[in-house]
Amino acid sequence: MLDQYLGVIITFGFAAVIVGIMCGASMILGVHHPGPVKQQVFECGNPPTGPARGRFSVRFYLVAILFIVFDVEVVFLYPWAIVFRRLGVPGLVEMVVFIGVLAAGLAYVWKKGALAWD
């Protein structure tokens, strides 16, 4: 079964070389004339004020949490989908319960307004 991964390893190698060349080309081929003005970050012409890395709305964090939970759900659905024909009705019941519980979670989040962006 391991020889399946031969192609993957080779593709990883080729892709790393190709993308590495693409990213690094400018470093090697391009000119280098750094200057204080040129190296300023771009803020539409004004000199930047204050630190760039501010804090963010907690909503983004809630989205990431929901992503994790539903990602795990999707990950459970994949193995279920391939053996579903063999499992039959019990398999369907199992998954309906599982999805039902998680849908309750989604409904809760929805109701709490964590998905509302204003």
Next chain:
Amino acid sequence: MGSVTFFLLATALVVSALTVVVHPNPVKSAMALVATLFLLAVEFVFLGAHMIAALQVIVYAGAIMVLFLFVIMLLNLSDEEAEARRRGRALFRIGAWIGGGVLAAELAALFLRVPFPAPAAPPAGYGGAESVATALFVDYALPFELTSILLLIAVIGTVVLAQRRAS
């Protein structure tokens, strides 16, 4: 897989794991952990756990670590420790490293002395999607259902904790 491959992978794993622990910048720590998790997925492939390897990358490297990065960026954490390091903790740190080294050496020595018989060649499809799925949905149906409750609790707990009270 040959022992050469194993040692190369193991070295890479240990180096990236050490980077997670010692790097002062949390973002780079997190990226080193992503690398560690990815390399572990490669180990899983060598151990015949193909499905688990894919899930490791999807769930751990692709989801959980994104959450970590989000929080690091959300709280705007920069290189911490510089100030924490000054506070006379040097002795404790050295002690912790020595203790960790002893733990690793002792456990490793213990394991290496156990004469495991060479594992039998796994059956066809071992660790593939079908075999894991069958075990999961037939033998482990109840834990699977309980998992959903755990996730539900996680969602509710998170929303309660993270949302500012009635804002």
Next chain:
Amino acid sequence: MWADAAIAAVKSLVMLLLALNLTVLLLWVERKGSALIQDRIGANRANIFGGILPFNLGIVNTLIADPIKMFTKEDVIPAGADKLLHFFGPFLAVFPVLVTFAAVPFGDVLVIGGREINLQVAELNVGILYVLAMSGLSVYGVVLGGWATNSRWSLLGAIRGSAQMISYEIAMGLGLIGAILVFGTLDLQAIARAQGATIWGVIPAWGIIYQPLGFLIFLVAGIAETKRVPFDLPEGESELTSGYFTEYSGSKQATYMMSDFAEIVVVSALATTLFFGAWQVPYLARDGFHFPGGFALALPQVVVVVMQVASFVLKVLILCCFQILVRWSLPRYRYDQLMDLGWKTLLPLALANVLITAIVIVLAG
């Protein structure tokens, strides 16, 4: 062993070059297409070597002159940026996308000298999961690119972009579950082969026949994953200059731009494989055409393989062009609409699709 490795290397190179060429070609299609839609002429001239060349093809501009220009530009790294992560941003945006092609079949079996070569770089038992796992990693390209540069436009773009990508990753994954329920495997080549059958001997049994809703969900989520109009909030030129790659120049910026197009190709390739019969040509079997009604046309094996590969490339190209058409036809979403569409529309729809598909399968036996 070495023969296998050589064959795998050749297949891998063919697939990667195919993907890269499609990507670069798309750049030209995009420029010309947008020009057509906006009633302009578009990219139509290239002045290479001071006009020595007698002909003047617009396509040369995009395919050769543009990359050369990009690759020889100065690589400006803003002060206060993290040099290592500044490099890894664009790297991680394209690399995971490119390696997904290893699992995508681009043809059936080619027989050379008694050796059967499966036209797929790696026959993975967990093919779809591999594709999802790898493409999921490309979110790091966005996050790191925005964080490393120490610029607020970039950081804001990165946060927006990653939140958008992970939101739609769920819908994308769920959209595929229906198709997997139908085919009962994660192996992309097996799925491709299963679509060679016909319904009532006439209609090709492509995935879209069974899963029209699944395809729609997958396509919308896929377009959102590529972060392009109408879902281009992370780049949002009018508000964030260029979003997470504002501070990139030269070849790194070109790499970021390419990542969008490479993702378009991946989405199209996956949609083709799962919903449009992969490399299948209707009624074409390994030994030639078998039309309904008993009429058959025997063809040499090489011709069949060439037709299959061509069919795959053509389908992918059509889907790519469709995505570009979408981009130039629709206005941009607002961020709340974007999140609503992902979480409140596509996600429940996809869950319903999964359950309905499962119930139908149980009822149909």
Next chain:
Amino acid sequence: MVPTSWYLALSAVLFAIGAVGVLVRRNIIVVFMAIELMLNAVNLTFVAFARQLGTIDGQVIVFFVMTVAAAEAAVGLAIIIAAFRNRPTVNADELAVLRW
């Protein structure tokens, strides 16, 4: 074929690195990452033993461990955010009181 004991030894080393990380780092998020590292070291033993015994159960357990890790990360990081709101620090030493 690489013997199972080598994998176990590797996982022991990774576990020890994670444990040291929990002890020496003060940034609570990095401590959290070190815990994830320890969890993963244990996952490696599960998968190694699954191969040794020729059963699939070890792999299914890893599946569950991942789920638990996902839930744990979600809630744990939410706690960090909630704590951060009241006291803008992620230094574990300064979060020593159970009250804020």
